[in-house]
Amino acid sequence: MLNLYRSAVGKKVLMALTGLMLFGFVLGHMVGNLKIYQGPEKLNAYAEWLREVGSPAVPHGGVLWIARIGLLAAVGIHILSAWQLTRMSRKARPHDYAKLESVQLTYASRTMRWGGVIVALFVVYHLMHLTWGSLHSDFIPGDAYHNVVAGFQVLPISLFYIVAQVALALHLNHGLWSLFQSLGWNHPSINPWRRRLAGAFAAIVFIGNVSFPIAVLTGLVA
Amino acid sequence: MQMRLRVWRQKNRDTQGSLVDYAVDDVSSEMSFLEMLDVLNERLAGEGDDPIAFDHDCREGICGTCSLMINGQAHGPNRATTTCQLHMRSFEDGDTIRIEPWRAAAFPVLKDLVVDRAPLDAIVQAGGYISVNTGSAPDANLIPIGKPVADRAMDAAACIGCGACVAQCPNGAGQLFTAAKVSQLALLPQGKPERTKRVRSMVATMEDYFGSCSNFGECEAVCPKEISLDFIAVMNREYVRAALVSDPGD
Numbered sequence A: 001m002l003n004l005y006r007s008a009v010g011k012k013v014l015m016a017l018t019g020l021m022l023f024g025f026v027l028g029h030m031v032g033n034l035k036i037y038q039g040p041e042k043l044n045a046y047a048e049w050l051r052e053v054g055s056p057a058v059p060h061g062g063v064l065w066i067a068r069i070g071l072l073a074a075v076g077i078h079i080l081s082a083w084q085l086t087r088m089s090r091k092a093r094p095h096d097y098a099k100l101e102s103v104q105l106t107y108a109s110r111t112m113r114w115g116g117v118i119v120a121l122f123v124v125y126h127l128m129h130l131t132w133g134s135l136h137s138d139f140i141p142g143d144a145y146h147n148v149v150a151g152f153q154v155l156p157i158s159l160f161y162i163v164a165q166v167a168l169a170l171h172l173n174h175g176l177w178s179l180f181q182s183l184g185w186n187h188p189s190i191n192p193w194r195r196r197l198a199g200a201f202a203a204i205v206f207i208g209n210v211s212f213p214i215a216v217l218t219g220l221v222a
Numbered sequence B: 001m002q003m004r005l006r007v008w009r010q011k012n013r014d015t016q017g018s019l020v021d022y023a024v025d026d027v028s029s030e031m032s033f034l035e036m037l038d039v040l041n042e043r044l045a046g047e048g049d050d051p052i053a054f055d056h057d058c059r060e061g062i063c064g065t066c067s068l069m070i071n072g073q074a075h076g077p078n079r080a081t082t083t084c085q086l087h088m089r090s091f092e093d094g095d096t097i098r099i100e101p102w103r104a105a106a107f108p109v110l111k112d113l114v115v116d117r118a119p120l121d122a123i124v125q126a127g128g129y130i131s132v133n134t135g136s137a138p139d140a141n142l143i144p145i146g147k148p149v150a151d152r153a154m155d156a157a158a159c160i161g162c163g164a165c166v167a168q169c170p171n172g173a174g175q176l177f178t179a180a181k182v183s184q185l186a187l188l189p190q191g192k193p194e195r196t197k198r199v200r201s202m203v204a205t206m207e208d209y210f211g212s213c214s215n216f217g218e219c220e221a222v223c224p225k226e227i228s229l230d231f232i233a234v235m236n237r238e239y240v241r242a243a244l245v246s247d248p249g250d
């Protein structure tokens, strides 16, 4: 780990591994939340199960906290590496061209840095909004279903969630492909599929996540 | 054809440069890009001006000496083409063409359009070779190598080391060049014995000079030899492997 962190190529390996962890979380988070379509009991029971899982072997909320600490560490390594690699790259091209043409640069790839910042800010907002409830006038601890519905009924909040999901989808569209490169996962037979696989998973996460505010706004979930 | 050129002029390493406008008439569409510059230089020399310095050697697209950022694209607008193999028929009469040197912190401008590309040599010196005992040449085909593997190694070996990849990369990264040089050896049995040490020291040298790869793919798009981004994954895999093993003698 430390050895990898010393080099830029190694930092990208760590970014890919932490990115993969975060992606796993994002995917699981989305799939878990699909329970909202089964009604309040199922969703709230799932939220309670997240706290119960592992007991009595570990104390109440133990697994949840282990996961949280793991994710926090992953986010920390991911952002710190992104920051340092960005600085390294800026230094490598101090004097730029009058205008550099882009040939096959994608929008997703060149917005990784600021897009990442938007995703990070969104995550903080999202925690304040639906985990801590500090932004909610009518937040009921333990009633996830109620909090989601009450939250998304506010149009600007729903719109903000959707915009953040666009940023996340773009980040994943490039990131999930890029991680194959960073981890050296390549073989002539899989190489043509890597970009498509990344696009498909980014789309799955996007569609699942934006369905929640849309379902609340249209009254499908009430 | 009549061309309007905006060319980067810079006396030497320590002075400031700037873009200077020139008009060149009587350009034939059959001329190569460098021949067009030759025509301009002859005129400049005749007028007692300093001719524009630019790198070139084979003019056949095989040596990797020519460079030039043409309208913001390394080696100009055509794919899989070195500047020396670019012809004026790729432009329209009356076009304005901006010509700049390769830009990177590791490639200081020496004069006008000529930059110092020595860091690329440093990367090769760090491990882009295999060690063999001298003596009589070994028999051919002593080591059987499958055709797909040989072809893939050859694709990496097509790199002519011009540095277009670094010049085009928004990060100023040297990944495609280094990956080609690592891969051409790593893919072959002759390259295996020194693979751990090779990738470690070539990557370390690369990082002394260049930026970090974001897999934008701009390098691949401008590479005159169409070196594939896939080789960057090959190098990364070599690097991860080297980080996980401890080979004796490293």
Ligand code: HEM
Binding pocket: A012, A013, A015, A016, A018, A019, A020, A022, A023, A026, A078, A079, A082, A085, A112, A113, A115, A116, A117, A118, A119, A120, A171, A172, A174, A175, A176, A178, A179, A180, A181, A182, A183, B212, B213, B214, B215
């Ligand atoms: C849900 C959260 C996130 C997920 C799932 C995620 C996922 C990924 C993945 C898979 C990669 C590809 C790594 C590679 O190229 O090998 C990546 C790259 C990147 N991430 Fe994230 N990321 C997340 C959050 C963030 C945040 C919060 C930031 C910054 C504040 C960020 C900044 C970056 C940058 C700059 C890169 C590109 C690095 C480069 O290519 O040079 N990411 N991310």
Ligand code: FES
Binding pocket: B055, B056, B057, B058, B059, B060, B061, B062, B063, B064, B065, B066, B082, B083, B084, B085
């Ligand atoms: S001058 Fe040799 S490749 Fe262009």
